[in-house]
Amino acid sequence: MFTDKLQLLLVEDDLDLATAVIEYLELEGILCDHSANGSAGLNLILLNRYDAVILDLNLPKMNGLQVCESLRLQGLDVPVLMLTARDTLNDKLDGFAKGADDYLIKPFAMEELIVRIRVLSRRRSGQAMRLTVADLILDLQQKQAFRNGVGLKLSPTAFKILDVLIRASPNPVSREKLMQSVWGDDQPDSNSLKVHMFNLRKHLDGNQELKLLHTVSGHGFAIKDNQ
Amino acid sequence: MFTDKLQLLLVEDDLDLATAVIEYLELEGILCDHSANGSAGLNLILLNRYDAVILDLNLPKMNGLQVCESLRLQGLDVPVLMLTARDTLNDKLDGFAKGADDYLIKPFAMEELIVRIRVLSRRRSGQAMRLTVADLILDLQQKQAFRNGVGLKLSPTAFKILDVLIRASPNPVSREKLMQSVWGDDQPDSNSLKVHMFNLRKHLDGNQELKLLHTVSGHGFAIKDNQ
DNA sequence: GTACGGGTTAAGGAGAGGTTAAGATGGGGG
DNA sequence: CCCCCATCTTAACCTCTCCTTAACCCGTAC
Numbered sequence: 339m340f341t342d343k344l345q346l347l348l349v350e351d352d353l354d355l356a357t358a359v360i361e362y363l364e365l366e367g368i369l370c371d372h373s374a375n376g377s378a379g380l381n382l383i384l385l386n387r388y389d390a391v392i393l394d395l396n397l398p399k400m401n402g403l404q405v406c407e408s409l410r411l412q413g414l415d416v417p418v419l420m421l422t423a424r425d426t427l428n429d430k431l432d433g434f435a436k437g438a439d440d441y442l443i444k445p446f447a448m449e450e451l452i453v454r455i456r457v458l459s460r461r462r463s464g465q466a467m468r469l470t471v472a473d474l475i476l477d478l479q480q481k482q483a484f485r486n487g488v489g490l491k492l493s494p495t496a497f498k499i500l501d502v503l504i505r506a507s508p509n510p511v512s513r514e515k516l517m518q519s520v521w522g523d524d525q526p527d528s529n530s531l532k533v534h535m536f537n538l539r540k541h542l543d544g545n546q547e548l549k550l551l552h553t554v555s556g557h558g559f560a561i562k563d564n565q
Numbered sequence: 566m567f568t569d570k571l572q573l574l575l576v577e578d579d580l581d582l583a584t585a586v587i588e589y590l591e592l593e594g595i596l597c598d599h600s601a602n603g604s605a606g607l608n609l610i611l612l613n614r615y616d617a618v619i620l621d622l623n624l625p626k627m628n629g630l631q632v633c634e635s636l637r638l639q640g641l642d643v644p645v646l647m648l649t650a651r652d653t654l655n656d657k658l659d660g661f662a663k664g665a666d667d668y669l670i671k672p673f674a675m676e677e678l679i680v681r682i683r684v685l686s687r688r689r690s691g692q693a694m695r696l697t698v699a700d701l702i703l704d705l706q707q708k709q710a711f712r713n714g715v716g717l718k719l720s721p722t723a724f725k726i727l728d729v730l731i732r733a734s735p736n737p738v739s740r741e742k743l744m745q746s747v748w749g750d751d752q753p754d755s756n757s758l759k760v761h762m763f764n765l766r767k768h769l770d771g772n773q774e775l776k777l778l779h780t781v782s783g784h785g786f787a788i789k790d791n792q
Numbered sequence: 793g794t795a796c797g798g799g800t801t802a803a804g805g806a807g808a809g810g811t812t813a814a815g816a817t818g819g820g821g822g
Numbered sequence: 823c824c825c826c827c828a829t830c831t832t833a834a835c836c837t838c839t840c841c842t843t844a845a846c847c848c849g850t851a852c
Contacts, residue, residue: 536812555809
């Protein structure tokens with residue numbers, strides 16, 4: 339199945355806790371950047387593309403609620419898990435109101451943190467083996483895509499690209515992200531992606547009335563059923 | 566596509582609790598079906614298309630873990646929130662391992678249940694950060710603007726300008742501010758902004774009865790629905 | 793009149809994106 | 823062992839969108 343390494347950010351000013359978390363994550367094969375204050379954390383989030391963010395609330399410079407609110411206002415939908423000792427109902431409701439996706443109370447078990455992060459960073463939920471958008475179905479077990487029930491003949495690379503796109507649907511995915519998830523770190527220095535997109539589009543939308551693969555100028559490509 | 570009412574399923578054998586939850590959800594404008602045992606619940610999930618499922622674990626016929634595992638095996642990615650009195654770490658880990666998206670321990674606050682459900686179903690339906698004025702919607706993740714639900718075809722620059730204007734709405738934004746936020750410090754020495762405003766107005770208000778983009782003489786431009 | 797704030801239009805160029813074909817690669821079947 | 827096939831990479835070339843620029847147009851204020 340599709341397991342590039344997760345890339346997280348931990349924003350936490352308690353350095354002991356931070357190193358403990360990061361070491362634990364590394365054992366699980368998860369990469370984790372760290373920032374000790376709110377505004378630096380926000381900058382990192384804006385600059386990089388994390389799969390999820392673990393956000394403490396009591397932070398110097400800018401507190402966690404402000405960080406979360408700010409990044410949501412800028413249109414980022416990176417999953418955010420708030421991590422805090424504040425355990426009243428109102429604290430939780432505040433957190434969710436500012437755009438959190440999950441809220442875990444200290445002290446917590448590392449295993450629970452990991453598993454909640456894993457769930458969050460799978461954009462489409464669960465161990466679902468079939469993803470669908472409109473009349474397009476992606477069967478991950480069969481490694482096969484269908485439109486209106488008829489199988490599409492896709493190359494392995496095209497399939498992988500479609501997988502990434504459909505998980506992000508209806509949001510666009512940047513070229514960089516696509517290249518990252520197809521080739522990892524040693525990327526071809528040519529316009530290979532262009533060719534793959536062309537082939538994918540041909541097989542996916544070629545003889546269909548309803549076009550699903552759209553290019554979003556300046557931002558990348560998106561799978562969606564409205565224009 | 567836009568905020569239709571949420572449609573949930575609650576699988577819970579404690580009838581008192583179930584009616585309490587359902588009544589509370591109704592007050593929030595959320596529709597909720599109910600099933601009192603596992604296998605009936607599973608059938609409902611397979612038949613209908615719920616936005617999320619609230620799943621008790623101790624159930625007659627088929628327990629919650631089995632229900633969740635089974636529906637994941639059948640390729641459904643509906644968000645599942647497990648609701649149970651079992652509060653040990655291993656219980657939680659089991660729940661997530663079977664495909665849960667969230668795990669809430671009884672007794673719980675209704676408000677927290679609601680807000681967690683809202684987050685789960687929002688992620689899945691891709692609805693997210695949106696700025697709106699009247700019938701104009703700016704979806705920051707899709708990088709797409711809508712009027713009355715139909716997508717507008719905006720250039721990247723036009724989109725950026727609209728973003729600034731809509732955040733300031735209903736207040737006007739000066740030309741200098743607009744130029745600053747589009748081009749930063751090296752600005753074109755021509756009337757480029759004028760042209761972009763013209764194009765934005767054409768695409769935004771061109772064939773609409775209700776004009777949203779107004780010129781505030783001497784002060785710049787404003788997005789608002791009353792002139 | 794003319795100067796000014798604002799609106800409208802069209803041309804041109806740069807660059808993003810689309811298309812095509814040829815060679816490289818690599819695995820499976822004869 | 824060799825050939826065939828699907829796939830991937832590369833590079834060349836084409837198309838078209840988007841941005842800039844510079845016109846010109848219209849009112850109103852001076």
